[in-house]
Amino acid sequence: MSARILIVDDVPANTRLLEAKLRAEYYQTATARDGFEALTAATNWQPDLILLDVMMPGMDGFECCRRLKGDPATRHIPVVMVTALDQPTERLQGLEAGADDFLTKPPETETLMARVRSLVRLKRLLDEWHARSETARALGLGGDPFAVPSVAGTRALVVDDWDVSASAVMDALPKEGIVAIRARSGREAMGMTLEESFDLIVVSLTLAEEDSLRLVSAIRGGSRTHETPLLLLAETEAKGQVVRGFELGASDWLMLPVDENELRARARNQIRRKIYQDRLRLDLGSVLELALIDPLTGLYNQRYLRRHLAGLVENGQGRQMSVLMVDVDFFKNVNDQYGHATGDQALRLIADTLRANTRVFDSLARYGGEEFVVVMPGADREDAVMAAERLRSAVEAADFTGPSGQRVVLTVSVGVGCATGAPVTPDALLHAADTALYVAKAGGRNRVELAALT
Numbered sequence: 001m002s003a004r005i006l007i008v009d010d011v012p013a014n015t016r017l018l019e020a021k022l023r024a025e026y027y028q029t030a031t032a033r034d035g036f037e038a039l040t041a042a043t044n045w046q047p048d049l050i051l052l053d054v055m056m057p058g059m060d061g062f063e064c065c066r067r068l069k070g071d072p073a074t075r076h077i078p079v080v081m082v083t084a085l086d087q088p089t090e091r092l093q094g095l096e097a098g099a100d101d102f103l104t105k106p107p108e109t110e111t112l113m114a115r116v117r118s119l120v121r122l123k124r125l126l127d128e129w130h131a132r133s134e135t136a137r138a139l140g141l142g143g144d145p146f147a148v149p150s151v152a153g154t155r156a157l158v159v160d161d162w163d164v165s166a167s168a169v170m171d172a173l174p175k176e177g178i179v180a181i182r183a184r185s186g187r188e189a190m191g192m193t194l195e196e197s198f199d200l201i202v203v204s205l206t207l208a209e210e211d212s213l214r215l216v217s218a219i220r221g222g223s224r225t226h227e228t229p230l231l232l233l234a235e236t237e238a239k240g241q242v243v244r245g246f247e248l249g250a251s252d253w254l255m256l257p258v259d260e261n262e263l264r265a266r267a268r269n270q271i272r273r274k275i276y277q278d279r280l281r282l283d284l285g286s287v288l289e290l291a292l293i294d295p296l297t298g299l300y301n302q303r304y305l306r307r308h309l310a311g312l313v314e315n316g317q318g319r320q321m322s323v324l325m326v327d328v329d330f331f332k333n334v335n336d337q338y339g340h341a342t343g344d345q346a347l348r349l350i351a352d353t354l355r356a357n358t359r360v361f362d363s364l365a366r367y368g369g370e371e372f373v374v375v376m377p378g379a380d381r382e383d384a385v386m387a388a389e390r391l392r393s394a395v396e397a398a399d400f401t402g403p404s405g406q407r408v409v410l411t412v413s414v415g416v417g418c419a420t421g422a423p424v425t426p427d428a429l430l431h432a433a434d435t436a437l438y439v440a441k442a443g444g445r446n447r448v449e450l451a452a453l454t
């Protein structure tokens, strides 16, 4: 997965080193020499990730991070602070400035790549999520199911037989609201994963009695854990084990002794990514569609239409607007005579005919069984009656054949509800169209009637 990465450092040798490593993995890079350049580049180039040095003349990394996270144009871009080793206070300051993760200087290749991959994946999920939330807003769905998820209440399994590191982890996670549960062996841990589900698994690579990497492999192979974020705890000298852990599917690693802030940041990122992934898997697009689209005809449903109409009226478009209520004549006879499959085909044909004969800015919905509604913003009574007449004659002319090849004539009656300048409510418009429809039915069907609201 390629991505754009902005490298910010005042020492050219540092930026060159990072650029070389990232380009070797086919990432696109750009560089900035101070905080001011970084802000401009972040806004204009819109990178997927920013690697930010802390000590820089002019504006330091903390201030730069604060500004990036305070600007709506850049706040969604993950920021990794590149700090000196053994500086817990710097990390805390970085967290407070809104940093998403940390790297120690000079970063080793495996660690750098693991962080980059992880954060770029998170960014992609966020981008997809924002795109869908825009669509939902455009469809007029209320609420905000798309807010950044909280990790509070999620559950982490901590597998560590060494009390010192285990208690550091067990103390740190609850500060993020994460419920931490400890297992002292791989066997105990695997048993627990069968009983309950976890949002994060932390595995120490220093287990005394067993091979930690075998456990990593078992977790990745488990049906309930193969996608659970997996964080390794390792001694600095156990580099080979960490690399092997990544190959087996670990998500990230943390150096022992555990730095509380680093652990909290990593745990938070990993769990959020899982939450986004789970939500995307629900395929929100189709959930939205199911809620708003009639599956038989592909038209909007009544729920969408009412919402849309209310929105138009709220926006002041209700003073000049028409609503057509279109009902299929003697539809029960079609069902009775030819069966429901044929009835469904007839409804689909009528839906297609209506769609082909309405303007792009009109909204068309299947309102009920054999009833359709067209909302025509800006249409006066002449426009609306003309449109209704066009729909009526198009349906009458449509070629519909029954199951044994016979031609079946379908017709519709149309009631037109029309607002003529005074403020209206959605219900009043629909009611007027319905009243007119009743008159059209009573008057012999296959005809158009008008009810104007004054």
Ligand SMILES: [Mg+2]
Binding pocket: 009, 010, 011, 053, 054, 055, 056
């Ligand atoms: Mg520097």
